[in-house]
Amino acid sequence: MAEAKRIRDVFGKGRAALMPYFTVGYPDYEISLNVIEACVEAGADLMELGMSFSDPLADGPTIQHSTQVALENGITVKHCLNAVADLRSRGIEIPLLLMGYINPILAYGLEKFVRDAARAGASGFIVPDLPPDEAGEMRSLCKHYDLDMVFLLAPNSSDERIQFVTELSSGFVYLVSVLGITGERDALPVELAEFLSRVRSQTEKPLAVGFGISTPDQAAVVGEIADGVIVGSALIKAVGQADQPVDAARKFVAELKRALV
């Protein structure tokens, strides 16, 4: 099994890290793994593996649809953990983060989940409906199993909140670019640079930006000011529309990668 790199190692390379999100089990389990592998080959520095939930209240229609398909395919937390192990056995070394809502994790068993994720070779977690205030137990478990727990900030986060969240987030800090849900947008918010510098003034941790980054041009703009660029819905859309999903993913991620040089 491949040795996983640490999340922090993907930053500070003189260019922003490319961090795609993809839903495990969309359009089916095997293709989703092939898509993720293609993303890695095309230059992804870190992958976020989406775990499906019936009520994804932070997600827009594109990711909602992909998670719905995955659920209809019978994908569970167990499959997502297996996906990590499968990807490691294919020789993938970049950090793999599991991203999903808290209830399926609680149903699996919080401690068992963190332990099994560590064994499978995961690098950490993003749980959008588990702000640090509610994450005490999960953070302790992550420390115990030496995994990262990434927390989010939003443009409306106060300076006090930014201090609190950046202190507790490990690996990097996930900056939600806009008020809203995941999904492609025509334009990046003008306040993004100001938001980044506000957070930057309070922490030395890497800052990755997600939500609404759809095109290589947008990725390039964000890559100028952030340490990491997260692309989810646009990748899923590209895959969903293609006859050859794996090739489509490879092509799209390669374009994003070129934009970040």
Add this chain to the structure above:
Amino acid sequence: MSDEIKNPKKKLPSKFGNYGGQFVPETLVPALAELEAAYLRYSDDPQFQKEFAHLLSTYVGRPTPLTFAARLTEQCGGAKIYLKREDLAHSGAHKINNALGQALLAKRMGKQRVIAETGAGQHGVASATACALLGLDCVVYMGTVDMARQAPNVQRMKLLGAEVRGVESGSKTLKDAINEAIRDWVTNVNDTYYLLGSALGPHPYPTMVRDFQSVIGREAKVQIMEAEGQLPNTIIACVGGGSNAIGIFHEFVDDEDVDLIGVEAGGTGIENGQHAARFADPQMGRPGVLHGCYTFVLQDADGQIALTHSISAGLDYAAVGPEHTRLRELERAAYTYATDDEALEAFQTLSRLEGILPALESSHAVAEAVKRAAKMPKDSVLIVNLSGRGDKDLDTVLQVLGMEN
């Protein structure tokens, strides 16, 4: 953990025992903090309380009566049955108490745009009503399945000037309407107030909604002392999210001799999974997180939220308010269920014996009252919270009973 110490802004307890909390996307954290601060400020503000009390009295029609159900009592042959008549509150259900309180709060907070979710439509109608009264813009999210079975309420909301947005995702019922309302709120958080309709969701909603609804229990206590010179032996209320139940229970929680009974929706039966009885189904009903709060949730083995069923749209929801989970854990309240058939039977019984068409939600409480009263001594006293009127359910009831023209 030192997290609580590092986050000293919270002034109200965010949990009931282990239940409740704020399991929300980060974007909502500042909004909930702002809401809590505003609520704390105005719940202590005599001007705000005066205005709220004035509207409850002159607009909602409070206090609502406590009616002795003489013929129902006679038929059951046991406890004296009283009905707390929330069906007589303006707009037809207890929902207006909370909607008005929160709309007043929204106004004070300077939020012109109000969003709400609705299942049966009663909360949507109450929100549209309160917004019309206070000159606020109102958008109501409603599952398209619920829109079909509660069509009169959709029309009422529109006539009251609200925009009703149909929700096509998931089961197209209350749970999905809440998802969509939260997505709207996350997107428009700066100028939008989310008027949540039950004692659920993230802190401070369960506490705030309970407080706005607790007028029901305060009135009932005074009224039953006047009528009977004693506290009731038993109080029965239906429980979807549980706002009418917590509203009447709250005043009596410290009166330990008063039995508090919540009635969930048993649907077509617990065994086949077609229900919304979180506490009655040990397979699917387990603690979990839905819509920002940790409480009993109907879910499958993998933690996916279960699709629920009830003949009453207002009880058709997978999670129960966190304070009910706590009251049950403390054995201070007990929870049972009534099936669709039992609720329909109770609907007809109350209509014929008392001349009151109860909401199908409230009919679940009536069904339990009928069962229980018969076993209680004749000098004992039972109060049913009649949370709403049944006019909105005529289509459903007539269809099921085969009484359509």
